[in-house]
Amino acid sequence: MSKFDIEELIGELTLQEKIALIAAKDFWHTSPVERLGIPSVRVSDGPNGVRGTKFFNSVPSAAFPNGTGLASTFDTELLEEAGQLMAVEAAHKNASVILGPTTNIARGPLGGRGFESFSEDPYLSGMCTAALVNGMQSRGIAATVKHYVCNDLEDQRFSSNSIVTERALREIYLEPFRLAVKYANPVCIMSSYNKVNGTHCSQSKKLLDDILREEWGWDGMITSDWFGTYSSADAIKNGLDIEFPGPTKWRKSELISHLISSKEGISEEDVNTRVRNVLKMIKFAVDNKDKTGIIENGPESDANNTPETAAKLRKIAADSIVLLKNENNVLPLSKDESIVVIGPNAKTKFMSGGGSASLNPYYVVPIYDGIKSKLGKDPEYSIGCTSNKTLNGLWEACVIDPSKGNQADNIGAQAIFYTKPVEDRSPDEKPIDSTTIKQSYLTLFDYKNPAVEESNPLFYVDFEGYYTPEEDGDYEIGLQVYGTALLFIDGELVVDNKTKQTKGTFCFSAGTIEEKAIVSMKAGKSYKFRVEYGSGPTSQTASDFGAGGMQVGIAKKIDENEEIAHAAQLAKEHDKVVLCIGLNGEWESEGYDRENMTLPKKTNDLVRAVLRANPNTVVVNQSGTPVEMPWISECNALLQCWYGGNELGNAVADIAFADVVPSAKLSLSWPFKNEDNPAYLNFATESGRVLYGEDVFVGYRFYEKLQRQVAFPFGYGLSYTTFTFENLEVTADESKEILSVQLDVTNSGSKYAGAEVVQVYVAPTKSGITRPVKELKGFKKVYLEPNETKKVSLELPLKDSISYFEEYHNKWCAEAGEYQLLAGSSSDDTQLISSFELSKTFYWKGL
Structure with a gap:
């Protein structure tokens, strides 16, 4: 065949080949038909960066600001450039399709994936979506607008039934998708997990066929969300083109062939329709191959980690930061002033929310390092209090061989993989794999090895690293897992998350709660940490989530009241304070929603103490959605910096020192408290359904109609000029x-x-x-x-x-x-x- 002719291909495909094309081959690839020259196409998450094909040991990537941050730029030209850069990233991962952007509406502040979405407003959401899609597709990479539609909470997301009026469905929830189709014509759209008015979206004729295709005239490919297919005949008949991931559960060749031959709901022509749309996506990838340089099943690269990429990410992040208050001209800061940096988010690397939006970043610049770079010296620092939901960061603080020091190739833990647990291994048992682990949050569910059955990914891993504390004291050790794990220090069992397990929110809510212990340690002494891990099938939490995951953490136990007093004293001794607070990817994550709008732990106590000690304090809040700020009337300067990606700290410093003049606007209304928001009474899933009781009055539409005051209105943001x-x-x-x-x-x-x-x-x-x-x-x-x-x-x-x-x-x-x-x-x-x-x-x- 001289060219990729879709109708000619459909005529030559066998029924079995057609059925194979409408289900993915594996987690990230479509099924090829080699005899007809139909390639396998690679897809990749997603919303704020292109991860590639691995969660476990993934190739590093560029991390962009999260969705609500991108929307706060109110700059479609900049977002189109961001989309172009995402396309370059995709090409380096040899992925022809990006699974993003996320276009759902932020009904209220608590949505677990609210940080991924753009806004409470459908027009802003739609125009931001269109800009990113146009940028991606101008560089030959297909975009996937998701999640169609009303996937606006995580609670019971696979079964939750969104009960919504037709007017609200059209004016609020479908509208950003309509605008994306109108102004950008995305190659792909992803259906959502939930039901709308009683029918799962991935098999809704009304949503997929009547509205999206017939009414809007869109002719791209509809993919399911991962494991978001719930039927065979209905999904094929009503418009779902391809099931992800593979291997298929619902589109096995013998099943679909039988349904066709028995005339049980579908015909071969229905399959042809689905194949036609899949081939359109593949044709887009093939036609743009010269532009993208993508190699089928090619290697993944971090070669786009360049100064040019860093500069673009830094500009996008700075232009997303919203100046919310600046009384008495506390900002901008001057390098001649004495500045102290305080807060739990100052030295951490919270570049993204959690879930499938997370990735392995090229690097992350913490806010402290950004301020340090501007000053040309180390500013004084105090953590003030902790804000972590669970403990993290053990392997990042360990070395493999204590005699080799902190050189880069010695940081982390050694991971040795076996097919048997420790107690069943012979002395000469040979491992099946080994690698160095540099991250304490491990997602292992896509780990593959020839010695491990894909249908039953049972294996065991021994992790070993040496930790040397800098201070004497009691240290808290934490371990959460999907699978099972035991943690030993110098051969002594310290944490048991194996013999008894309690279900928690870890690993997309498939895993356990965190089990913790307190251990006294001496400064300068090296302690050998060992974790014996059993993969997902060993879990007692009874969830089908593949090979599982694990998180281990460590932190020196502090007296938070003493630390707050110390931070306040430091604040008194300096001209200005940069106080870094907020959330992280454990508080805001796919798989579960936030329970409330409250800042973690003793954060509010810290803020009040520092503000009273020094009114010339710049509070820098990091979150993807609103948090309660009961001290707001006492605060003179406030920056909302979202999750800023790789260049987070540099971007905050650029704004703080006026190397970039703030221009961002809030993409969300900011209520004083959770009870004020329009979805407060109707947000969670109850008895299998969630009632969209606020109707069209979402966000500022609600606050204005009821004349209800907010802390900061939608679209609000200050500058250093007027x-x-x-x-x-x-x-x-x-x-x-x-x-x-x-x-x-x-x-x-x-x-x-x-x-x-x-x-x-x-x-x-x-x-x-x-x-x-x-x-x-x-x-x-x-x-x-x-x-x-x-x-x-x-x-x-x-x-x-x-x-x-x-x-x-x-x-x-x-x-x-x-x-x-x-x-x-x-x-x-x-x-x-x-x-x-x-x-x-x-x-x-x-x-």
């Missing part, structure tokens, strides 16, 4: 269906150049139904020198900007009447108002 808006002009051209907006924006400051985000909201003055006060329908970032004025122009689709979904007609309704257009710097600061009219009501469907 901006003014003037001369708003609005024209509605009904014949062209265009809403034209123009206004002047001035940098009214005299010292700093900076960027402002013009936000455009539309509000009906009168309507036949209850509608939000106003809704975001356009935005544009503009860069201005001091005292410079620029005219900003936006052209918006008229029908998209004014319509609501009319359930009775099952169509969008553009209602005749007067509308207000509001322009400003946040949802709560719309300085300019104009109006326009629509002369005649009309209904519409589609894009």
